[in-house]
Amino acid sequence: WKNWSSAKVLEDVWDDQFAVALGAQYTMGAWKFRAGYVYQEDPLLDDPNGTLGTVQALGSLPLPLPAGVAGAFGTTPNALVKLVQTTLVPAIWQNVFTVGAGIEITSKTRLDVHAAVAPSRQERRNLGPAFGSFEADLKGYSIGAGLSMNF
Secondary structure, three states, rough: EEOHOOOOOOOOOOEEEOEEEEEEEEEEEEEEEEEEEEEEEOOOOOOOOOOOOEEOEOOEEEOOOOHHHHHHHOOOOOHHHHHHHHHOOOOHHHHHHEEEEEEEEEOOEEEEEEEEOOOOEEEEHHHEOEEEEEEEEEEEEEEEEEEEEEO
16 A cells, blocks of 8 residues: 555645555575566546645746646646646556566575566657647556675
């Protein structure tokens, strides 16, 4: 359970979220092989607040947009926050698949590698009549390696 409603900035952007992570490891001698899966509910608030905690503006644009400015541009006061939800805050991945392997080189040295993929999914945000809606393609890839040495 991710309790975003208690986070100072993200409470204005995200809804509380259920998440589950499953993984397994198989050991064969000095080798370890790993696989995992993560599922998370979509955390985006459909109608976010027009604020981001104590953040007052994005560049020269105030948060929330004054009603007159929002109306003049044919958008909503929380339009900038909707943009932040899908572009500036951490990635929103509903499904993530992972694999990894590690080898114990010596009793004090281990090398680990991993790869993860979050399949593509579309997120659409409506910004009002003048700007309409935009769609973000949310996907992710990660590869990495680490060398652990104990002295």
